Structures are given as structure tokens and as C-alpha cells.
Amino acid sequence: MDSVPVPTARRHRVRPVLVALATPFLLLGTPSAMAADSAGIGQTDAAFSPTTPGPTITAIQELVEDGTVSEELSETLGYHPEERDGFATDPAGACSSPVELPASFDIACQTHDLGYDLLRAAEEAGETIPPELRSQLDQQFYQRISDTCTGPTCEAAALVTRIAVSANTLRQGGGAPVAEEWPWSNWLA
Template sequence: MNRNTSRILMCIAAATTAVIATTGAASSPPSAPDRTSPVAVAVHALVAEPADAATRAIPVDFASVMGYRPIVLDAMAENPHGDCSSPVPLPSEFEPSCKAHDLGYDLLRYAAATGKTVDPHWRRAIDGQLESRLHAACTERTDDESRRACDAAASVAAAAVDMNSWRQSFGIPVAEPALPIALGGAAFALMTLSALLTGRYVRTRVSVPVIGEHA
């Protein structure tokens, strides 16, 4: 990834994060769990405790309801069948964090499937953990330019997740209709095109000599 592309990503990340901040979709830290709610205990363990403790906190009938058993991999409790589900390629370092995020969302779906109330703070906490882990994954890169590009991608991905959660009122994660996804993709493409055109315009202004000016 060249420097111009990295700068474009960082600009998009900053713009998207600013939009999220104005919507009130910023993630909040997890609070002490309601011990009477197995899902609350499991979500809190997932975002605040070691992976082994998180898997032990998963409700006993989770596998029969959701169709799989969570695993511990890369020091995270994960959905072994999960992925980043992104319409654009993301850094490979993000995959474990995405699988852990999928498990968190499946806990919310499990709550709905078993007739339990979902606290919006649960989804906020799960999204907040994803953002922290995406940025942490970028620290493994030794090249400064590559690390900045990775951080920019992490910010864009986390902001997109926050925006989707906000649209769904931080409730049960559900499949999105095609129109919002298309609009989101179009907005992303327009921001990228705008940044590219701006960069090209600036380079053109610098490179074209003024008529009558000596070389």
C-alpha cells in the first residue's frame, strides 16, 4: 500500500469516526453484569475476562440453540465459523477479532431466541472490544506506513460496525437489507474517489508551470 493510499484511508477513517461520534454510537465500557441473567454474565466475561473464563460462562444450551460450540483460539473465545463479513478486503490480522465479535453477536441472538431481553449496553461493549482488538492487531506490524494503514482500516471497520449497531438501536443483530448496504458502499466509494481526486488536483496544480514563468 503506497503513502497516498494510506493517507486516503486515514482521512476516510477520521471522517467516518466523526460521523459516528455525532450519532451517539460510540461504544461504552462494560458494566458489572446482572448475575440473574446468564447472557449478561457471558457477555461481561467475553469482553472483560480471559478467554477460558468467557467460554465457561457461555450458557449450557448455547450450542443446541445456535448450532456450534465456541472455541478458544488466539487467546480469544471465538465462533469457529465466523469471519469479518466485509464487502471490502480487510487485513488478515483482523480475522480472530472478527470471529470473537461474531460470538458476541451470537450471544445476543441466543438471548432473543430464548426469550430473554437484550440490554443495548451488551452490543456496545461487544463492538467496543472489537475496535480495541482491531487496533491491537495492527501493533504487530513493524513498518510504520503499513501500521498506519492498518490502523486506518481498523477505524473504518469499527466505525462501520458502530453505525450498523446504531441503526439497529443496539438491539439484536439482524441481516441488513440490500439498500442500506449499497448506500454504505456508495458512500465509502464516494469518499475514496473524492480523496483521490483531491490528491490528483493538488499534484496537478503543483506540477503545471505558470505561463511565462522561467524553469
């Protein structure tokens, strides 16, 4: 009885892409784990003393936990967050990407932008930003964009977005996002 060969061309094309995408996480771990390691979280250290979070850090924690923020922060932010699909958003926020992302990501991008605006406000106010907080905002973002997907193209876009955002958070050391100029910045304007 002759056996029928199984097509392997597709498997051989997909595997290198998945390996390339997963390599940074395999080598470095997740951004939140690395931030926790660098902050000494989980280690006993007599010099470590937790601080009471300030109002902006508390607002970010609430955004991560239940998607809301206090109206009191409007003055700090310079705009009034709006609720969309049960989550507070930056109404002028957008998906900052050199490539077009699915429209279904828009609301999650606006919430993520609000979270990053709050991180910047916390830094400006001198509040101590817990090392895992930015990664928690990123994780909420990944979950929400993934939840909007109904097909492989969207799922691939969500995965690539997750990797890009994680790499940027890791590269910037967590904390408040830093404004930078990139070659594609003028494409986004």
C-alpha cells in the first residue's frame, strides 16, 4: 500500500516565523517577569519598603482592574476620558503602528493610550511606578485586541502587535513611555 505524502511546505514556512517571533520571549522572558526580577520582587530584601501609591498610580491600577478611571484626573490629563464598550479611553487615542491594524483594535488602542498617558502623568508627578504596571496595561491591551479577532489574519496582527508592544516596553525598561522619533513616525502623522 502506497502512502500519501503530507504537504510540508506550509509547515516549513510557518515554523521559522513562529520561532523568530517567540525567540525574544524564550531568551529574555516576559517583560513583567524581567521587570519583577530587576526590581527584586519575590526576593527578601530588608531595604525594600513598599510605598503607598499616589492618585495617578491608583487610577492606572483601576484601569487595569475594571477599565475605569476617575473624572478627577481630567485636569491632570488635559482631556476628559470617555467610556467606550465599558472601558475608559483617550478619545483622541489611536493605534500607533507603522502598518494598518484592524479597526476592531481601535477602542483597545484608545484605552491603552489612556493608560500610557496616566503613566506619563504619574512620572511627572513624581509617583513611583511599580515595575509591573506598564506590563499589566500591555497585557490588558493584548487580551482585548485578541478578543476582537475572528480569523487568522486578525490573530496574526494581534500577535505581531503584542510582540512589538512587549519589545518596546522591555526596551524602555517599563515605567512611563518615552517619546521617540522613528523612521516611520512621519508616516503616522
